[in-house]
Each structure stands twice: as structure tokens, then as C-alpha cells.
Amino acid sequence: xxxxxxxxxxxxxxxxxxxxxxxxxxxxxxxxxxxxYVDFVTYQPSIIDYRLILSDMLFMLLIVIPILTMxxxxxEFRQGTDELLxxxxxxxxxxxLGKYLASLGVLxxxxxxxxxxxxxxxxxxxxxxxxxxxxxxxxxxxxxxxxAIGLFASSLSQHQMVSAVAGFVxxxxxxxxxxxxxxxxxxxxxxxxxxxxxxxxxxxKGVINGPDVIFYVSLAVLFVVLSIQVxxxxxxx
Amino acid sequence: MLEVKQVSKKYDGGxxxxxxxxxxxxxxxxxxxxxxxxxxxxxxxxxTGYLYxxxxxxxxxxxxxxxxxxxxxxxxxxxxxxPPLYPDLTVDSYLKFVAKLRGVPxxxxxxxxxxxxxxxxxxxxERQSVRHLSKGYKQRLGLAQAIIHxxxxxxxxxxxxxxDPSQIIEIRSLIRELGENxxxxxxxxxxxxxxxxxxxxxxINRGELVMxxxxxxxxxxxxxxxxxxxxxxxxxxRIETVLGRWAxxxxxxxxxxxxxxxxxxxxxxSLAIDGSEANSSAASTAAPDQDRVSEKGESIxxxxxxxxxxxxxxxxxxxxxxxxxxxxxxxxxxALLTAGDQQDFRVELFxxxxxxxxxxxxxxxxxxxxxxxxxxLTSDPAASAAEDSTVADKPVSLNRSDGAASSxxxxxxxxxxxxxxx
Numbered sequence: 116x117x118x119x120x121x122x123x124x125x126x127x128x129x130x131x132x133x134x135x136x137x138x139x140x141x142x143x144x145x146x147x148x149x150x151x152y153v154d155f156v157t158y159q160p161s162i163i164d165y166r167l168i169l170s171d172m173l174f175m176l177l178i179v180i181p182i183l184t185m186x187x188x189x190x191e192f193r194q195g196t197d198e199l200l201x202x203x204x205x206x207x208x209x210x211x212l213g214k215y216l217a218s219l220g221v222l223x224x225x226x227x228x229x230x231x232x233x234x235x236x237x238x239x240x241x242x243x244x245x246x247x248x249x250x251x252x253x254x255x256x257x258x259x260x261x262x263a264i265g266l267f268a269s270s271l272s273q274h275q276m277v278s279a280v281a282g283f284v285x286x287x288x289x290x291x292x293x294x295x296x297x298x299x300x301x302x303x304x305x306x307x308x309x310x311x312x313x314x315x316x317x318x319x320k321g322v323i324n325g326p327d328v329i330f331y332v333s334l335a336v337l338f339v340v341l342s343i344q345v346x347x348x349x350x351x352x
Numbered sequence: 353m354l355e356v357k358q359v360s361k362k363y364d365g366g367x368x369x370x371x372x373x374x375x376x377x378x379x380x381x382x383x384x385x386x387x388x389x390x391x392x393x394x395x396x397x398x399x400t401g402y403l404y405x406x407x408x409x410x411x412x413x414x415x416x417x418x419x420x421x422x423x424x425x426x427x428x429x430x431x432x433x434x435p436p437l438y439p440d441l442t443v444d445s446y447l448k449f450v451a452k453l454r455g456v457p458x459x460x461x462x463x464x465x466x467x468x469x470x471x472x473x474x475x476x477x478e479r480q481s482v483r484h485l486s487k488g489y490k491q492r493l494g495l496a497q498a499i500i501h502x503x504x505x506x507x508x509x510x511x512x513x514x515x516d517p518s519q520i521i522e523i524r525s526l527i528r529e530l531g532e533n534x535x536x537x538x539x540x541x542x543x544x545x546x547x548x549x550x551x552x553x554x555x556i557n558r559g560e561l562v563m564x565x566x567x568x569x570x571x572x573x574x575x576x577x578x579x580x581x582x583x584x585x586x587x588x589x590r591i592e593t594v595l596g597r598w599a600x601x602x603x604x605x606x607x608x609x610x611x612x613x614x615x616x617x618x619x620x621x622s623l624a625i626d627g628s629e630a631n632s633s634a635a636s637t638a639a640p641d642q643d644r645v646s647e648k649g650e651s652i653x654x655x656x657x658x659x660x661x662x663x664x665x666x667x668x669x670x671x672x673x674x675x676x677x678x679x680x681x682x683x684x685x686x687a688l689l690t691a692g693d694q695q696d697f698r699v700e701l702f703x704x705x706x707x708x709x710x711x712x713x714x715x716x717x718x719x720x721x722x723x724x725x726x727x728x729l730t731s732d733p734a735a736s737a738a739e740d741s742t743v744a745d746k747p748v749s750l751n752r753s754d755g756a757a758s759s760x761x762x763x764x765x766x767x768x769x770x771x772x773x774x
Contacts, residue, residue: 117452117455117458118452118453118455120452121449121452121453122453124449124452125438125441125449128441128445129438129440129441132440132441133440194436194437194438194439195432195434195435195436196436196437196438197436198397198400198402198430198432198436199430199432199436199450199453199497200453201401201402202400202401202402202425202428202430203425203450203453203454204421204422204423204425204426204453204454204455205453206421206422350401350402350403350404351403351404352363352403
């Protein structure tokens with residue numbers, strides 16, 4: 116556990132020392148506040164409901180997460196620091212979990228940034244707190260699974276850009292799973308359950324649906340395990 | 353301490369290492385030599401657990417690097433060829449991270465980091481980011497990273513590459529210091545480094561271990577000739593005739609070099625290598641040695657004739673030879689004498705020249721340097737196979753030469769083997 120914390124501490128520190136993450140945060144805040152302005156201020160009458168701006172936030176995650184996860188593993192390979200990590204007493208599982216933990220920390224920060232908007236809304240009327248917090252939980256779960264996918268993409272290549280693009284493509288596939296197959300009913304019945312944004316709708320309605328939570332958690336576990344396997348495999352090259 | 357048992361690693365490209373087998377005792381400093389791509393880094397990566405071997409077992413203190421990875425790895429400190437540094441972290445935070453990662457107890461971490469900083473001369477740079485360190489300091493930080501958890505075994509992959517001479521000296525003295533408490537395996541392709549640091553040398557070529565022994569021992573083991581450089585004072589013609597007659601009778605190759613000693617030094621050593629190669633090739637092809645000697649003698653004579661004028665010229669310019677003429681020595685001749693049979697002929701030579709009243713100004717035994725050994729072992733496979741055969745012949749040739757010396761016949765392997773047949 117100490118080693119996991121050591122690695123996630125190092126990763127978080129690096130997040131705040133590299134310009135890429137500031138860039139990602141800047142894009143995220145700029146775009147989401149712009150969308151908030153369009154949806155809440157210029158669109159009249161102003162409806163006091165967090166869910167109205169939630170879809171914007173989810174869309175922003177699709178762009179920001181690959182940028183935030185791309186360096187997690189790629190950069191280690193490129194700098195040769197994987198030799199330090201893989202020859203240390205820490206196992207690959209500990210290394211990957213440490214990195215994943217750090218990415219969850221960053222996700223929390225993104226969510227906190229986003230809470231500014233409901234705070235502004237609450238100045239103008241009453242906000243339904245239950246749907247707000249359940250929506251935030253839903254976004255966290257979805258973001259956590261997306262971070263795992265990004266982490267996996269990062270372990271595939273030692274070039275950050277390749278990792279970012281691979282991560283984006285993977286996320287896009289999960290994102291569009293529902294709408295891609297809407298023409299064919301039997302196919303969509305198979306594919307639709309894997310759609311990332313569709314699973315969040317129950318939570319935003321104030322209902323915690325077991326399968327939805329399990330879907331996000333198992334997706335995250337699957338991709339963390341895959342990342343561990345990809346890195347472990349390099350020892351056998 | 354470290355046991356590498358029949359370890360192989362196969363890559364897709366067909367490179368890799370085959371059946372590497374060696375062990376290291378506690379407190380040893382072992383140099384790992386080999387040309388680029390021979391498999392040094394692969395072997396070191398397998399020892400440190402970065403790569404798993406395709407076959408074979410590696411144990412550190414009896415712990416398998418593969419099966420008891422965590423325990424085994426905590427006993428190893430590893431400095432890869434490229435120091436594994438995070439350019440964005442500061443020196444302090446980097447070392448703290450490594451200390452945590454390597455499981456240094458929490459209350460000792462601060463102390464250990466401070467110890468590393470002062471020990472490796474990183475004082476005043478704790479807050480500097482790694483990116484802005486110079487190459488030498490990066491290397492030191494890399495070394496600090498490898499020893500922060502006080503490992504039993506230290507594996508260093510080319511620790512002095514890319515450093516300037518003063519930094520190299522510093523790092524070397526550090527390694528020597530570390531060798532007192534740790535077992536060190538270091539790879540390099542700087543040969544003097546091995547001589548300066550190591551108790552033992554492993555030479556690897558094309559993925560196979562080709563030599564294992566102490567640096568000075570290796571030279572002797574590979575030696576299949578006896579060579580001395582000689583400087584004799586006196587008249588040129590007399591020396592030539594005296595030496596030439598004796599050399600021919602003893603079957604010794606005499607190569608008479610001329611010119612000022614400083615300039616003459618390099619050609620002599622290079623010729624020494626040439627000579628040995630000529631010997632070995634002659635031995636392997638079993639050509640009649642007698643012919644070779646006489647051929648050489650002729651060629652030497654002819655080259656001398658053309659060079660006499662230049663000697664005289666250089667001697668008149670050379671302050672050392674002026675000093676010599678003050679002590680009433682009219683001139684001097686340098687010669688390289690090579691016996692293919694390892695017979696020590698120095699006493700004989702001294703008596704010969706003393707009788708002829710020719711003073712020996714300098715007599716130096718030519719040793720096969722580590723460079724020569726390295727080149728011999730790592731040159732193309734056909735040549736090294738030939739070398740192996742001559743090495744294998746060596747004890748036999750020793751016996752023969754004893755017989756040859758007593759009977760005062762030539763030392764040619766052909767003639768000797770003929771004698772053996774009798």
C-alpha cells in the first residue's frame with residue numbers, strides 16, 4: 116500500500132509540474148463555462164437544474180481524459196524510468212494501481228471545478244440536492260471507467276500522442292455504442308448496454324440502478340487489469 | 353551472492369544471450385565487457401528482474417529473481433544505461449520518491465536522502481529540477497537512486513559513459529568506495545576501467561560468455577608468445593649481425609625498429625600485435641616456421657638499409673640521443689624480439705649482448721593487454737575459433753619449446769610437432 120501511495124503521490128506531483136495537465140484543465144474550464152453561459156444565461160427562461168449542463172460536462176470528459184491519461188505509462192517507457200519502477204520491489208499491479216489512483220484524484224478535481232455551476236444556480240433558486248449528488252456520483256463512476264480506458268491506451272505505446280489518439284478512439288467507441296447500431300434492433304440490443312453515457316441516465320433521475328454501477332466498476336477493473344497485463348508482458352518480450 | 357545458471361534470452365530477431373553461466377561472491381567488483389549488442393544490457397536486465405529469461409535461473413542470495421521477485425529486487429540496486437530520472441521532479445523529491453518506492457522505512461527516509469545528497473556531491477542542488485542538471489550530476493543522481501536502499505548487489509550499466517575525464521575519475525572512485533560494502537557488477541566498454549576497478553572480468557560476445565577471470569590473469573592466459581622490446585647501445589651493423597645470428601639460431605623473430613624512441617613506441621606495439629597474429633596464423637596453418645623467419649629477416653634487412661639515413665638524421669635532432677652520445681654511446685637500436693614458444697630468453701639475451709659488449713639500455717617485456725585480449729575474443733568468429741585452437745595448443749607448445757630450447761633448434765610448431773611425433 117505504501118508503494119501504491121508513493122507512486123500515486125509522484126504522479127499527482129507530476130500532474131502539477133507538467134504543462135499538459137494545465138492545458139487540459141484550462142480547456143475543460145473554458146469550454147464548460149462557455150457552455151454553462153449558453154445554457155443557463157442566454158437560454159431563457161433559466162431552469163435551475165444541474166442535469167441541463169451535465170451532458171456538456173460528460174462531453175468535455177471525452178476530450179480531456181485522453182489528454183490527462185496519455186502520459187501515465189507512455190512517458191515512463193520513453194524516459195526509461197520503467198526500468199526504475201519494474202526493478203523496484205513494487206509489483207506491476209502496485210505501479211498501475213498507483214497511477215490509476217492518481218488519475219482518480221485528478222478526476223475529483225475536475226468534478227470540483229464543475230461544482231461551481233450548480234453553486235451559481237443555487238443563488239437563483241432551489242436546487243434538488245439528491246439529483247445533484249447522484250449525478251455527481253454518476254459522473255465520477257463514468258469518469259473512473261474512462262480513466263481506466265485512457266490508462267490502458269497509454270500502456271500501449273511509448274508515444275504520448277499515439278496513446279492520446281488510441282484513448283480517444285476507444286472512448287468514442289464506447290460513447291457511440293448506443294447510437295451506432297440504432298438501425299438494427301437485434302444488434303443494438305447487444306451493443307447498447309456497453310454505451311457509456313446511456314448508463315448514467317438512471318442516476319441522474321435519482322435512481323441507483325445496480326447494473327449501471329456494476330457496469331462502470333467492472334469496465335474500470337477490466338481495463339486496469341489489461342494495463343497490468345500489457346506492462347507485465349514487456350518482461351517476456 | 354549472485355548466481356546466473358544457464359540463462360538464455362531469445363528475442364524475435366534471433367539475438368539475445370545463450371547459456372550465460374557465472375556466479376559472484378560477496379564483495380567482488382566484476383567488470384562486464386563486450387562490444388555493442390553483445391548482450392551486456394540484456395543480461396543485466398535479467399539479473400535485475402526487468403526482463404525474465406527464456407531459460408535458466410537467476411538467484412540473488414538464494415532468492416529467485418523471478419519467483420521471489422519482491423524480496424530479491426529489494427536487494428538489488430540498478431543504474432541503467434540511461435539514468436531513470438523524472439526531469440520534472442526536483443532532486444529532493446525524486447530521491448524521496450525512490451526511497452519510498454524501495455521501501456526505506458518512513459523515519460529513515462529523510463536521513464537517507466540527505467546522506468545520498470552529501471555522499472554524491474549533490475549539495476546545493478536539492479531544490480533544482482532534474483531537467484536542469486548537467487550530465488555528470490544526472491549520472492550521480494542515478495547512482496544515488498541505485499544505492500539509496502543500501503542494496504547488497506549493485507548493477508551498473510556503463511556508469512561512466514558520456515562523462516568528462518574528471519567526472520569519470522570521480523565516479524570510479526565512488527564505485528571503488530561502494531565496492532567495499534557492496535557487490536558490484538558493472539558493464540563498460542572502456543577497458544582501462546576494468547583494469548582500474550575490477551577484481552574479475554567477464555567478456556561476452558554475441559550473447560555468449562567467452563572469458564572469465566582476473567584482468568591480469570586473462571592476458572597471461574591468452575598469451576601464446578614471448579616478446580620483449582629492446583634498446584641496445586652500439587654500432588648499428590654490429591648489433592644487427594649479433595642479434596640476427598642469435599635470433600635465427602634460436603628461431604626468434606627480430607624486428608629492428610629505428611627512429612627516436614617516442615615515435616618508435618607506437619609502431620613497436622602495433623607490430624607486436626601483428627607479430628602475434630602472424631604467429632597464430634602460422635600456427636594454425638602449420639606453415640614451416642623457418643621460412644617465415646628468414647623471410648622476415650630479409651624484409652627487415654632491406655627496410656633497414658633504406659632507413660639508415662633517416663636514423664642518423666633523427667638521432668642528430670633528438671636531444672636524448674645527444675645525451676647518449678655524451679656518455680660515449682655512438683648510437684642505439686631498438687628491436688622487438690618475439691619467440692613464438694613463450695620461452696623466456698631474456699637471460700640468454702643479456703649474456704649474448706654482454707659478451708658482445710653491447711649495453712642494454714632498455715628491456716621491456718611486452719604483455720598482452722586487455723585490449724588485445726578483447727580484440728582477439730570479440731573479432732570475427734573464424735578468427736576467434738583459430739585463437740581458441742592456438743590457446744588449446746598452448747600447453748603442448750610449451751612442452752615442445754622446452755625440447756626446442758635444449759636442442760637449439762627452431763621453435764616452429766611444425767618442427768616441434770614433428771619432434772613430438774618422434
